Amino acid sequence: MTRQEENDEVVVPRSAQEVADDVVARVLARAGTARHDGGTIHSSYDGDQLELEERTSLRRVAGLSTELEDVTEVEYRQLRLERVVLVGIWGAPSSEEGATTAEEAEISLRELAALAETAGSEVLDGLLQRRRNPDPGTFLGSGKAAELASVVAAVGADTVVVDAELAPSQRRALEDVVRVKVIDRTALILDIFAQHAKSREGKAQVELAQLEYLLPRLRGWGDSMSRQAGGQVGGAGAGMGSRGPGETKIELDRRRIRDRMAKxxxxxxxxxxxxxxxxxNRKRHAIPSVAIAGYTNAGKSSLLNRLTGAGVLVENALFATLDPTVRRAEAADGRVFTLTDTVGFVRSLPHQxxxxxxxxxxxxxxxxLVLHVVDASHPDPEGQISAVRHVFADIPGAMDVPEIIVLNKADLAQPDVVARLRSQEPGAIVVSAHTGEGIDELQALIADQLPRPGVPVDxxxxxxxxxxxxxxxLHGEIDSEEHTxxxxxxxGRVDESLAAELAEAAVRAG
Structure with a gap:
């Protein structure tokens, strides 16, 4: 064999199927990014973590369900995800329709595996297809759908999880082929939220989102669902008063769901x-507020605990925190501010x-001020930053709030990745909520960025x-203090409302 022939063999491209198989193999080997390490590592700042023990003890098992009770008489698709096969596509012309490259597909599919595991399921296998656009019928196309059915039967799966939001017709058509339950990425995220919501408001928000998702996906059973016989359909024995346009059971169910959503x-x-x-009240007392935001599992709750000793739940899982937590904190210069831990974001966060x-x-x-926490050890931190800012854009006024990029998990991140992120995000700060690296610098930066009182008083x-x-x-800046x-x-300097109170008290004293 000549040198040229050897070179020709080296550069022969692999087929799309080989690339897809390698991606699936790597995803299954790591079983997702959130839980592949096998547990959660806590620091002394995380407290007793009693809530984590409670959540773990309630981790769902076969035959049990933590979803909402069926509020209607429709076919409610309970999501007891136990043994699942993952499905995705890549090669779409735009990121809105799917992953463009095999690398993006791997990141997305790995995240889907982590979501499925967080929901309490076991990931058995996966299937990745290269195609420009999803098939309007079965999402995958008839050939690949048949292959998926074989995979499902071979591994004994009871659920297929698709890495996209399926149209109702696509889900039904794919179920008809694979003969097991099919859910999409949106339903999976909603299910995790249903498990983790604790507060009354959080539970109401999740139920509303689930019903908005469920409404266009109701399934009927044909003419037998009609509450009234239409025209002559009633036939003999129907009698007067039973004839009319009829209102089907599914229409009644839709109306009941809309009533529940309105409530x-x-x-x-x-x-x-x-x-x-x-x-x-915080504004009136001039207490500055700092919000911790970022991608799910970026370490927001760990950072809150490190800064305040709040002891809130820390779990190596996606969407561990749903209910906002507000804690008192003290800046490096002694000023008091509030620190709020918010719900995490994710790519293609369901609009519901x-x-x-x-x-x-x-x-x-x-x-x-917003502390935008980024997992610097993640394979695609830039994608996480983009996804979070995409959600910020949907919140009126959020893009106008000053932002500090906090590159967390510095103890796990690659130095070249950290250097790249710092070059892309000037002013970013590198920390580790677990080891404490960079925390002092972060506290000093927060103190510098917090709004300062602007009214001089003497x-x-x-x-x-x-x-x-x-x-x-607590809330002002004192240049001098003397007891007379x-x-x-x-x-010194204070805010306007406090300046007015000081002036009134001083006048009365005079």
Missing amino acids: LRREIAAMEPARVTKRA LVEAFRSSLEEVADAD VVIPYDRGDLVNRVH PAGTALR
Whole structure:
């Protein structure tokens, strides 16, 4: 064989099927990015983690379900995901229709495996197809759908999870071929949210999102579902009063679901004033607010615990945190601020969830500063940043809030990846919530970025108004403080409302 022939053999491209098989093999070998390490590592700042023990003890098992009760008489598709096969496509002309490259497909499919495992299932196998557009019938096409049916039968799977949002007709057609339950990425994420929601508002938000997803996917059973016989359909024995246009059972179910959705929206709206009042109180007392946002499993809760010792739930899983957590924190210069841990984001976050959780996501828009936490050890951190900012764009005012990119998990990240991210995101800071690396620098940066009081004051406050002096210490900046016979002489800067109170107290003292 000549040297030229050897070179020709080296550059022979692999087939799309070989590439797809290699991707699936790597995904199955690691079984997802969130849980492949086999557990959650906690630091001393995470507290006793009693909530994690409770969640683990309630991890679903075969035959049990944690989803919503069926609010109608329709065929409600319970998501007891136990033994699943993953399905995806790549080669789509735009990222909105699927992964463009095999590398993107691997990242997306690995995330799907992590989602499935977080929901309590076992990933048995996967199938990846290269095609420009999803098949309008079965998503995969008849040949690949038949191959999927063989894989499902061979491994004994009871569920197929598709890495896309399926049209109702696509799901039904694919189920007819594979003969097991088929769900899409959106339904899987909704199921995880249903398991993890704890607060009354969180549960209402998840139920609303699930019903919005379920409404266009109701299935009927034909003419036998009609509550009234239409025209002469009733036949002998139907009698007068039974004839008419008829309202089918599925129409009744749709109406009942819409009524339930309207009730949930009213309940969520009724809960909003309490949150607005709390935010207004913080604003009135000039307490700056910092929101922790970012991709799911980026380490937001771990960072909250490191900064405040809050002891909130930390789990190596996707969407471990759903309910916002607000904690008091102290900046490096002594000023007090609030730190809010928000729900994590993900690629192609279902629009039903964005709408349902809009009231919670507004915590980001109302903040004075956003800590955008990024998992620097992830295979595609740039994709995570883009996905989070895409959700920010859907929240009015969120893009206007100052942002600090926090590259977390520095102890696991590759140095060249960190260097690349820092070049792309000027001002980014590198930390590890687990080891404490970079935390002091982050606290100093937060203190520097927090809004500073701008009204200069030079007053003497009577000793019986020590509460005002304390507020100046907490929320203002003091240049000098002196105890005089008339009271405490303060010179510094505070916000407008506190300046007015100080002036009133000083005048009265005079």
